[in-house]
Amino acid sequence: xxxxxxxxxxLLTAVAVLLSRNKQQVKWIALFGSVAQLALAFVLFFIYKxxxxxxxxxxxxxxxxxxxxxxxxxxxxxxxxxxxxxMILLTAFVVVAGVLVxxxxxxxxxxxYFLLILLGMGAYGFFISLDLFILFFFLEIxxxxxxxxxxxxxxxxxxxxxxxxxxxxxxGSALILVGILGLYFAAGxxxxxxxxxxxxxxxxxxQVLFPLLFVGFxxxxxxxxxxxxxxDGHSSAPTAGSMFLAGISMKLGGYGCLRVxxxxxxxxxxxxxxxxxILSAIAILYGAFATMMQKDLKYINAYSSVSHVxxxxxxIGMLTQTAITGALMQMVSHGLMTALFFAVIGMxxxxxxxxxxxxxxxxxxxxxxxxxxxxxxxxxxxxxxxxSGFVAEMTIFMGSWENADAFHRIATIAAAMxxxxxxVYILRAIGNTVMGPIKNESYLxxxxxxxxxxxxxxxxxVGILAIGIAPGWLNDLLRPAAEEIMNRIAGK
Amino acid sequence: xxxFFILMKQELAVTAIIFLLLFIKIGKGIQHxxxxxxxxxxxxxxxxxxxxxxxxxxxxGDMYQTTPLIVFQKNILSLGVYLISLLCADWLKKxxxxxxxxxxxxxxxLGMFLMISSGNLLIFYLALELATIxxxxxxxxxxxxxxxxxxxxxxxxxxxxxxxxxxFGISLIYGITGTLSFALIPGQLDGSTLQLxxxxxxxxxxxxxxxxxxxxxxxxxxxxxxPIAVTSFLSVISKGAIAFIFITILYKVFQxxxxxxxxxxxxxxxxxxxxGNLFAIRQQNIKRFLAxxxxxxxxxxxVGMSSGSEVGITAVVxxxxxxxxxxxxxxxxxxxxxxxxxxxxxxxxxxxYKTNPFLCWILALALFSLAGIPPTAxxxxxxxxxxxxxxxxxFIFITIxALNMIVSLYYYLRVIRAxxxxxxxxxxxxxxxxxSVKLGxxxxxxxxxLVGLLSWMYDYIHSLSL
Numbered sequence: 001x002x003x004x005x006x007x008x009x010x011l012l013t014a015v016a017v018l019l020s021r022n023k024q025q026v027k028w029i030a031l032f033g034s035v036a037q038l039a040l041a042f043v044l045f046f047i048y049k050x051x052x053x054x055x056x057x058x059x060x061x062x063x064x065x066x067x068x069x070x071x072x073x074x075x076x077x078x079x080x081x082x083x084x085x086x087m088i089l090l091t092a093f094v095v096v097a098g099v100l101v102x103x104x105x106x107x108x109x110x111x112x113y114f115l116l117i118l119l120g121m122g123a124y125g126f127f128i129s130l131d132l133f134i135l136f137f138f139l140e141i142x143x144x145x146x147x148x149x150x151x152x153x154x155x156x157x158x159x160x161x162x163x164x165x166x167x168x169x170x171x172g173s174a175l176i177l178v179g180i181l182g183l184y185f186a187a188g189x190x191x192x193x194x195x196x197x198x199x200x201x202x203x204x205x206x207q208v209l210f211p212l213l214f215v216g217f218x219x220x221x222x223x224x225x226x227x228x229x230x231x232d233g234h235s236s237a238p239t240a241g242s243m244f245l246a247g248i249s250m251k252l253g254g255y256g257c258l259r260v261x262x263x264x265x266x267x268x269x270x271x272x273x274x275x276x277x278i279l280s281a282i283a284i285l286y287g288a289f290a291t292m293m294q295k296d297l298k299y300i301n302a303y304s305s306v307s308h309v310x311x312x313x314x315x316i317g318m319l320t321q322t323a324i325t326g327a328l329m330q331m332v333s334h335g336l337m338t339a340l341f342f343a344v345i346g347m348x349x350x351x352x353x354x355x356x357x358x359x360x361x362x363x364x365x366x367x368x369x370x371x372x373x374x375x376x377x378x379x380x381x382x383x384x385x386x387x388s389g390f391v392a393e394m395t396i397f398m399g400s401w402e403n404a405d406a407f408h409r410i411a412t413i414a415a416a417m418x419x420x421x422x423x424v425y426i427l428r429a430i431g432n433t434v435m436g437p438i439k440n441e442s443y444l445x446x447x448x449x450x451x452x453x454x455x456x457x458x459x460x461x462v463g464i465l466a467i468g469i470a471p472g473w474l475n476d477l478l479r480p481a482a483e484e485i486m487n488r489i490a491g492k
Numbered sequence: 493x494x495x496f497f498i499l500m501k502q503e504l505a506v507t508a509i510i511f512l513l514l515f516i517k518i519g520k521g522i523q524h525x526x527x528x529x530x531x532x533x534x535x536x537x538x539x540x541x542x543x544x545x546x547x548x549x550x551x552x553g554d555m556y557q558t559t560p561l562i563v564f565q566k567n568i569l570s571l572g573v574y575l576i577s578l579l580c581a582d583w584l585k586k587x588x589x590x591x592x593x594x595x596x597x598x599x600x601x602l603g604m605f606l607m608i609s610s611g612n613l614l615i616f617y618l619a620l621e622l623a624t625i626x627x628x629x630x631x632x633x634x635x636x637x638x639x640x641x642x643x644x645x646x647x648x649x650x651x652x653x654x655x656x657x658x659x660f661g662i663s664l665i666y667g668i669t670g671t672l673s674f675a676l677i678p679g680q681l682d683g684s685t686l687q688l689x690x691x692x693x694x695x696x697x698x699x700x701x702x703x704x705x706x707x708x709x710x711x712x713x714x715x716x717x718x719p720i721a722v723t724s725f726l727s728v729i730s731k732g733a734i735a736f737i738f739i740t741i742l743y744k745v746f747q748x749x750x751x752x753x754x755x756x757x758x759x760x761x762x763x764x765x766x767x768g769n770l771f772a773i774r775q776q777n778i779k780r781f782l783a784x785x786x787x788x789x790x791x792x793x794x795v796g797m798s799s800g801s802e803v804g805i806t807a808v809v810x811x812x813x814x815x816x817x818x819x820x821x822x823x824x825x826x827x828x829x830x831x832x833x834x835x836x837x838x839x840x841x842x843x844x845y846k847t848n849p850f851l852c853w854i855l856a857l858a859l860f861s862l863a864g865i866p867p868t869a870x871x872x873x874x875x876x877x878x879x880x881x882x883x884x885x886x887f888i889f890i891t892i893x894a895l896n897m898i899v900s901l902y903y904y905l906r907v908i909r910a911x912x913x914x915x916x917x918x919x920x921x922x923x924x925x926x927x928s929v930k931l932g933x934x935x936x937x938x939x940x941x942l943v944g945l946l947s948w949m950y951d952y953i954h955s956l957s958l
Binding site: 068069070071072074133137138140141143144147148151152158159162163166167170171174175177178181182184185208 | 871894898901955
């Protein structure tokens with residue numbers, strides 16, 4: 001399959017959106033384009049599976065390599081393995097849901113959908129690039145859409161949040177830039193991930209470059225203590241913006257931490273693994289406790305995202321195959337879950353015009369569909385078996401436990417404790433909003449979800465259930481790729 | 493004789509236009525709008541002519557040199573002048589002395605052409621003067637504004653001062669080596685104290701012209717006082733031309749003392765980026781803002797220059813090409829707004845998107861390009877400058893450069909925020925763009941998007957600079 005389609009299709013959609021005449025057209029083109037992307041992602045998934053089953057054991061499939069800047073040895077090198085496929089599927093799900101959720105946006109509809117589609121394109125491009133230069137290009141391309149989405153369509157202190165997000169992410173990018181340039185010169189002038197994965201980078205270089213790259217990508221994925229853009233950015237963004245930010249953009253960071261930092265600089269990863277574990281354990285606990293204090297639904301989900309994403313980083317820091325597989329599962333699971341969470345919060349906010357937990361109550365009586373979805377996503381977040389959160393976190397804990405020394409055990413136990421805290425804040429939030437008596441008379445006239453909201457929610461719930469009930473397919477997808485990374489770490 | 497025409501085709505074309513304007517001025521004169529269209533057309537031909545009959549060769553002994561790279565650099569400058577004539581058309585039509593303005597601008601351009609082509613310090617000095625003095629006269633072109641005269645005065649004094657320093661440096665070099673030829677000087681250099689002194693004098697003169705910190709003090713006032721057409725000429729075309737010849741002189745003439753100037757450039761680059769960025773944060777006037785941001789951009793150019801190999805030349809030429817599009821687009825938008833509403837402050841741009849979406853998108857593209865955010869060309873330009881600077885593997889240096897990109901993003905976002913997000917009771921009213929301004933903005937926008945994505949451009953420049 002030609003991977004260029006994954007970039008071309010969103011690009012085409014974006015251009016079509018720009019050329020369309022009225023709001024109705026814009027929406028339908030965007031929806032059509034995003035559904036086509038989802039279909040494409042599925043086709044890619046099945047072809048990939050077929051290739052693997054027929055015994056194609058190459059590390060990357062569907063590789064394409066075009067020279068871009070010849071004199072600097074920069075190539076437009078594309079290819080996918082299981083990790084990329086999983087991330088592409090996640091992106092496609094979230095994009096469709098995001099487009100559906102924003103159906104009623106009135107302000108500058110055309111620009112909104114254009115930026116949204118562009119953001120999705122950046123993510124697709126990022127996940128299929130095998131050249132650090134274009135990987136960086138696609139990582140950075142999302143800065144403009146993110147900034148404008150929050151700044152124009154956001155709520156609350158949106159300008160502050162948009163600025164903070166853009167500058168912090170730019171700071172992360174600056175570190176990544178130095179890191180990849182270091183790799184480029186240390187490994188004989190190449191940005192190619194496949195070449196770099198075979199090159200040997202001397203230990204002193206690894207010791208300098210690994211933290212640069214890991215922290216740089218870590219900013220994107222809320223590595224403690226550089227997570228502060230997350231609560232502000234997510235809570236100020238419009239609904240679809242939050243979904244994209246938490247569901248897709250944060251995963252770019254996690255993917256980069258693994259594919260670029262850990263995979264290309266294994267010695268550095270070993271050197272700093274303990275620090276990563278400590279930081280992510282802090283993030284998990286701190287995020288959970290901070291969530292307890294929040295009263296705004298969006299802040300609740302934003303802080304709990306810090307905590308949940310901490311699990312992915314913990315899995316990476318554990319450096320075992322199972323833990324890394326779990327970390328990747330957590331990325332996919334959290335992407336779907338948090339997108340759904342933000343979607344539901346958006347739906348509730350559109351109706352009640354408040355996000356404060358205290359002010360709501362008894363929504364189940366008037367909004368049964370939305371409330372049910374809220375229940376499901378809450379239970380997923382606290383790790384109920386049968387939903388995706390449980391599978392991912394369980395895999396991470398099992399992988400972590402493979403490290404038999406006291407330090408890793410203590411970190412694992414500490415992280416596991418956070419689940420109790422998660423249960424407290426999730427159940428409290430759900431209980432106060434959905435259950436109980438209706439506190440506000442005006443809520444009696446609320447209408448339940450419209451078709452577009454139902455569709456968006458169902459798509460994401462299907463994803464969550466597909467992982468939760470039958471995690472085998474995701475495991476089969478991710479494990480061989482994780483094994484490849486482990487081989488590199490083990491020096492095979 | 494034939495060779496003379498082919499090698500000097502660009503200089504001759506510009507001279508021809510200058511004489512044509514002179515005859516028009518002496519004769520009856522024609523209407524400004526038709527004169528402007530004529531000049532725009534001629535400038536376009538001049539730009540196009542640069543693509544044909546490219547040869548390398550020497551003229552007048554070792555005085556004048558042409559290579560495909562030099563022709564390409566001149567093309568970039570011609571393109572810039574053409575764009576300025578498009579973008580500032582509204583203002584140009586209104587000036588009383590349109591033919592004189594173009595005569596001065598083209599004389600300066602001619603000076604720059606000769607300067608880039610010079611193979612000898614003497615002709616280099618002459619050409620530099622030719623490229624500077626007309627600009628000072630142009631800076632005074634808002635005849636009724638005191639600030640304009642003040643800017644012109646500051647400019648002429650500071651350039652006279654820097655020329656003095658330059659001449660002193662050149663005379664020292666002549667004293668040491670007994671020659672002024674670019675080709676012969678390197679053989680005589682061994683890094684003695686006197687030579688280093690001479691080099692420092694030369695470097696300071698260049699620093700003046702490029703407004704490298706701490707020689708930047710004239711920049712902001714001159715930029716603010718001058719009409720925008722002149723400001724954009726100063727900050728894009730002049731800077732570009734000086735950067736081209738600076739890199740040639742560094743790499744060719746002072747190649748034996750490469751270690752020395754590498755260290756100097758690193759220090760200058762760091763303080764230029766930092767000071768330029770820090771000062772840009774606080775500016776309210778859009779012209780001053782762009783002035784300080786262009787100082788910071790020069791700091792970035794120095795990062796690329798420090799590489800000392802053909803990668804550096806490529807990166808600098810490529811960046812200047814992108815810089816022409818990006819900065820002229822920003823100045824173009826500012827020029828339109830100033831011309832229509834008389835407003836020059838960033839706060840006046842609040843709510844601009846409601847009334848002028850097209851201008852806003854061009855402005856956003858330009859500023860994101862200056863900040864180095866993809867998919868704009870500025871991303872590639874900055875990245876390649878940093879890559880070139882990294883060839884000597886000084887990580888701290890590169891990290892400082894990368895971190896400066898964050899600061900610059902911060903203040904570019906200020907303008908974008910004002911235009912796109914901030915609310916305003918009475919924003920600048922909808923502006924009807926004249927065709928030539930629209931054309932200019934579209935060319936700039938297309939350049940910003942395409943120069944980066946069409947990657948063969950970089951490889952083409954690289955093949956020229958080998």
